Amino acid sequence: MQIGEVAARTELSLRTIRHYEETGLVTPSARSQGGFRLYTETDVARLMVIRRMKPLGFTLDQMRDLLDATDRLDGPGPLPTEQREALLARVRSYQRDAAEQVGRLRVQLARAEEFEAALRARAEGEAPADRP
Numbered sequence: 001m002q003i004g005e006v007a008a009r010t011e012l013s014l015r016t017i018r019h020y021e022e023t024g025l026v027t028p029s030a031r032s033q034g035g036f037r038l039y040t041e042t043d044v045a046r047l048m049v050i051r052r053m054k055p056l057g058f059t060l061d062q063m064r065d066l067l068d069a070t071d072r073l074d075g076p077g078p079l080p081t082e083q084r085e086a087l088l089a090r091v092r093s094y095q096r097d098a099a100e101q102v103g104r105l106r107v108q109l110a111r112a113e114e115f116e117a118a119l120r121a122r123a124e125g126e127a128p129a130d131r132p
Contacts, residue, residue: 025064029043049063
């Protein structure tokens with residue numbers, strides 16, 4: 001699929017997808033005869049990983065590291081046990097970091113919802129217990 005379809009499916013801008021290509025996070029699987037980038041479902045899956053990591057505050061280097069680990073885990077042939085365990089440890093570390101950030105975001109969201117409710121009450125003429 002071409003970059004426009006990928007952008008629509010991933011809800012990423014063309015510019016963002018090109019930036020991720022420039023930084024080496026995702027590479028189009030092929031180019032058309034006219035030079036257009038062509039992406040596969042695997043490429044889209046990589047972009048979705050990146051899209052999910054970004055709002056959690058992961059850096060481009062961290063994204064690259066996680067993608068490297070998952071690529072190697074999903075690669076052809078079995079990995080030596082020690083290598084597989086090291087890669088899984090890296091993935092688990094990112095999972096723990098993501099869980100911690102999700103917890104922080106839940107607290108922020110709860111505070112934002114409380115604030116919005118107080119503003120709504122004020123806008124409706126009620127005197128809220130906590131002034132915004």
